[in-house]
Amino acid sequence: MGDHHHGPATGIGRWLFTTNHKDIGTMYLWFSFAMFILGGTFAMIIRAELFQPGMQLVEPGFFNQMTTLHGLVMVFGAIMPSFVGLANWLIPMMIGAPDMALPRMNNWSFWILPPGFLMLASTLFMEGGAPAFGWTFYAPLSTTYAAPSVTFFIFAIHILGVSSIMGSINIIATVMNMRAPGMTYMKMPLFVWTWLITAFLLVAVMPVLAGAVTMMLMDIHFGTSFFSAAGGGDPVLFQHIFWFFGHPEVYIIILPAFGVVSQIIPAFSRKPLFGYASMVYATASIAFLSFIVWAHHMYTVGMPVAGELFFMYATMLIAVPTGVKVFNWITTMWRGALSFETPMLFCIGFLVLFTIGGFTGLMLSIAPADFQYHDTYFVVAHFHYVMVAGAVFSMTAAVYYWLPKWSGRMYNETMGKVHFWISFVGFNITFFPQHFVGLAGMPRRIPDYALQFADFNMMSSIGAFIYGASQILFLYNVLATIIAGEKVTDDKVWDGAEGLEWTIPTPAPYHTFEVPPKLDAAHA
Amino acid sequence: MRLSANPTTDTVLKLATVSVAMFAFVFVVMVPLYNVLCDALGINGKTSAQAYTAVDAAVDTERSITVQFIATNNDGMPWEFRPQVTAMAVHPGAANDTVFLRLTQRLSIWLLRPSQVFRLLAQQNTSTRRNVFVSTSSRSREKVIR
Numbered sequence: 263m264g265d266h267h268h269g270p271a272t273g274i275g276r277w278l279f280t281t282n283h284k285d286i287g288t289m290y291l292w293f294s295f296a297m298f299i300l301g302g303t304f305a306m307i308i309r310a311e312l313f314q315p316g317m318q319l320v321e322p323g324f325f326n327q328m329t330t331l332h333g334l335v336m337v338f339g340a341i342m343p344s345f346v347g348l349a350n351w352l353i354p355m356m357i358g359a360p361d362m363a364l365p366r367m368n369n370w371s372f373w374i375l376p377p378g379f380l381m382l383a384s385t386l387f388m389e390g391g392a393p394a395f396g397w398t399f400y401a402p403l404s405t406t407y408a409a410p411s412v413t414f415f416i417f418a419i420h421i422l423g424v425s426s427i428m429g430s431i432n433i434i435a436t437v438m439n440m441r442a443p444g445m446t447y448m449k450m451p452l453f454v455w456t457w458l459i460t461a462f463l464l465v466a467v468m469p470v471l472a473g474a475v476t477m478m479l480m481d482i483h484f485g486t487s488f489f490s491a492a493g494g495g496d497p498v499l500f501q502h503i504f505w506f507f508g509h510p511e512v513y514i515i516i517l518p519a520f521g522v523v524s525q526i527i528p529a530f531s532r533k534p535l536f537g538y539a540s541m542v543y544a545t546a547s548i549a550f551l552s553f554i555v556w557a558h559h560m561y562t563v564g565m566p567v568a569g570e571l572f573f574m575y576a577t578m579l580i581a582v583p584t585g586v587k588v589f590n591w592i593t594t595m596w597r598g599a600l601s602f603e604t605p606m607l608f609c610i611g612f613l614v615l616f617t618i619g620g621f622t623g624l625m626l627s628i629a630p631a632d633f634q635y636h637d638t639y640f641v642v643a644h645f646h647y648v649m650v651a652g653a654v655f656s657m658t659a660a661v662y663y664w665l666p667k668w669s670g671r672m673y674n675e676t677m678g679k680v681h682f683w684i685s686f687v688g689f690n691i692t693f694f695p696q697h698f699v700g701l702a703g704m705p706r707r708i709p710d711y712a713l714q715f716a717d718f719n720m721m722s723s724i725g726a727f728i729y730g731a732s733q734i735l736f737l738y739n740v741l742a743t744i745i746a747g748e749k750v751t752d753d754k755v756w757d758g759a760e761g762l763e764w765t766i767p768t769p770a771p772y773h774t775f776e777v778p779p780k781l782d783a784a785h786a
Numbered sequence: 787m788r789l790s791a792n793p794t795t796d797t798v799l800k801l802a803t804v805s806v807a808m809f810a811f812v813f814v815v816m817v818p819l820y821n822v823l824c825d826a827l828g829i830n831g832k833t834s835a836q837a838y839t840a841v842d843a844a845v846d847t848e849r850s851i852t853v854q855f856i857a858t859n860n861d862g863m864p865w866e867f868r869p870q871v872t873a874m875a876v877h878p879g880a881a882n883d884t885v886f887l888r889l890t891q892r893l894s895i896w897l898l899r900p901s902q903v904f905r906l907l908a909q910q911n912t913s914t915r916r917n918v919f920v921s922t923s924s925r926s927r928e929k930v931i932r
Contacts, residue, residue, distance in 0.1 A: 469806070
């Protein structure tokens with residue numbers, strides 16, 4: 263190990279003790295995919311139960327555990343770590359840095375995640391079952407009426423919060439201090455920009471989540487009454503604190519997705535991104551607005567009319583910077599030399615479906631209308647359009663786009679396109695009917711439902727099984743690529759791709775940019 | 787302000803301070819601020835320091851309000867459903883009764899085609915329990931014509 267230019271260590275030690283941003287990125291990506299499959303399994307159980315009205319397969323209590331764990335695992339285990347993995351792989355390569363600023367902390371922030379989720383998953387086997395109070399864990403369901411396993415849940419949330427905070431501090435420190443000479447802020451690729459802003463959001467709100475679960479812990483074990491009306495507290499306070507974290511959290515999930523799409527659409531349009539500066543400012547505006555709109559999640563909880571109006575107008579305002587982004591992507595494609603490889607297909611799917619999710623978000627932002635939509639399947643349809651078709655589609659696009667650079671092998675394009683179309687069709691069959699049953703009054707988080715919702719629920723379930731199965735194809739395609747894909751040797755895998763990560767050899771060597779790159783005219 | 791000569795350490799120290807401060811913010815700012823706002827706005831049970839005293843509801847004979855009643859009945863339904871009176875003048879605070887009429891199935895059956903009779907008989911167990919009634923007062927429950 264004395265030689266400075268050594269390659270990866272051998273055996274399990276390579277992964278346990280690695281400080282290499284590419285290794286850590288890979289581990290994050292595989293971990294998040296494993297969590298995606300786990301959370302997806304929970305979703306399949308939910309949809310199987312809802313396939314027909316009446317109690318079919320599972321007990322109502324277990325159904326509640328499934329909805330809760332599905333949400334928690336997907337948000338904290340699948341989507342967030344997947345984008346952290348992407349950031350680890352790409353940010354140093356995009357800004358011309360040799361590694362992350364804090365490589366050892368990087369190792370630690372990954373390696374505390376698997377035990378955290380192991381603990382969360384282990385609650386399924388505990389007496390009283392896993393958390394069953396929904397991923398939003400509203401008090402007093404999560405305090406007074408929770409199963410004893412809630413304490414393990416709180417510890418798990420603390421662990422993954424610490425992991426997220428360490429990860430984001432690392433990203434900010436890297437972006438602020440390790441850019442190659444000449445790489446000014448306004449020359450950074452948009453993925454780096456969106457992650458920089460996301461990391462600031464994480465540093466600001468993950469401690470708030472930690473505060474919320476700490477209060478729960480104290481209420482449960484140490485006799486405080488933060489959320490207990492009997493002791494002078496207030497359960498509604500929990501909702502305010504949770505959503506003060508929760509709303510920035512949804513932008514933490516979607517902003518890196520915006521960054522990915524802003525990298526991929528120009529590459530397959532063979533044009534520079536339209537409106538780069540406005541993209542940066544729009545991202546910053548969305549981040550700012552995310553702090554002043556939290557109570558639109560709780561219009562029905564009892565607020566002064568002035569409060570409802572403030573949160574309604576502030577929420578509607580978010581449509582402006584988001585619209586700037588959507589129009590910029592469309593304008594980037596306008597009169598471009600378009601080609602439709604798998605990453606581009608997923609990005610266009612993202613664009614169409616995320617916009618639908620954005621519009622249903624606008625519908626939900628209208629306070630008087632929200633009284634009708636609140637806690638119905640309409641909300642479920644809305645947030646799956648932005649979380650799955652938004653974050654997961656863009657993450658899938660990112661894997662197809664950068665996998666040849668990472669592995670030096672090209673994925674099977676036909677299989678990729680088949681994966682896209684099955685995903686696209688399956689996703690829409692799953693979630694589009696949920697708009698209808700939601701508007702007709704079907705509440706979310708119920709194991710049984712009124713007969714008139716039967717047909718749409720059966721459609722939803724069939725779509726979910728199709729979408730779930732398509733992810734097995736994705737896994738197969740990725741594995742087949744890594745093991746036996748066609749070798750790629752071009753530095754620039756995609757002819758339209760721009761950025762420093764396409765100037766290094768393919769596959770990306772273990773160490774890159776040990777000497778800072780000179781930015782040529784194209785990047786300067 | 788520089789917390790360290792090393793720029794990376796400086797960034798990390800500042801960000802760590804921010805995250806610790808945000809953790810503290812939840813306890814020392816959000817909780818008291820929430821209580822202050824609830825007091826000021828009189829919401830969430832934090833109306834005042836004094837116990838709530840009930841005020842007797844009184845009938846306001848000064849004001850008169852017209853309440854109108856409407857019922858829609860699907861054409862396919864084998865019975866008729868309508869309000870007995872379509873409008874009432876009432877005083878705020880006063881209890882009033884009104885009645886919605888539903889023509890019984892026995893009467894309606896004579897108006898049905900044979901195929902509908904079979905469907906009706908099949909549904910009878912559930913449909914007879916679904917007498918819909920609407921009233922300005924719950925006391926009118928007994929007065930609904932069955």
